[in-house]
Amino acid sequence: MGSCSSQAALIPDVDQILRETGFSQASLLRLYHRFQALDREEKGYLRSQRVDFAGFARVLAHFRPVDEEDATTRDPKQPEPLNSRMNKLRFAFQLYDLDRDGKISRNEMLQVLRLMVGVQVTDEQLESITDRTVQEADEDGDGAVSFMEFSKSLEKMNIEQKMSIRILK
Known part of the structure; x- marks a missing residue:
């Protein structure tokens, strides 16, 4: 089997x-192999959403655990990492x-919660x-949750840990 570097060169825009x-490089290579396994038809993207490998990796990067060393040595001129708390x-x-539209309406919240919990909760409980x-969360009383209200409602939650998958280190 070839070196990690030579195999990674096979990844488009690596x-x-x-x-x-x-x-x-090793993590990205593992993700690429997983992506290829999911792309059974070898189209270079997943299903009808047309998620290519770069998009697949970017989404998963949000779930990469935060490395404290990276956070302290990050170049402020560089964009904030995808796995930062804010991202x-x-x-x-x-x-x-x-x-x-920049707001989470009651209906949007209900739709997403319904998808997440399925039939385990009654409609009345879900509502x-x-x-x-x-x-x-709605501090301004407009019946919807803005990003700032969303962020504030989660300020005490350890998002960095809760939205991390260890295998993505």
């Missing part, structure tokens, strides 16, 4: 993906903001959870 995601929050917010969640 240098750019390494810079953007912060993954090591993890932005990623999570975008999962709820289905219409991309109650949704109403309480929006009410607690």
Whole structure:
């Protein structure tokens, strides 16, 4: 089997993906092999969403554990890493903001929660959870949750740990 470096050269735009995601070459190579296994039809993207490997790696980079050493030695001229607290929050917010209007409406929250919990919770319970969640986070009383309200409602939560997958180190 060839060296990690020579195998990584087979990945399209490998240098750019390494810079953007912060993954090591070995981690990126493991992800690439996993991507190829998921891409059974060998189209270079996954299903109808047309997620190519670079997009696949960028999404997973949000879940890379935060390396304290990287955080203290990061060049301030470089963009914030995808696995930073703020980028993890932005990623999570975008999962709820289905219409991309910069706000999470009650209906969007309900739709996403329904997808996440499936049939384990009754509609009444789900609506109650949704109403309480929006009410607690909605500081300006507009019936929706902005990114700032979303961030503030999660300020005491250890997002860096909760949105990390150890195998992505």
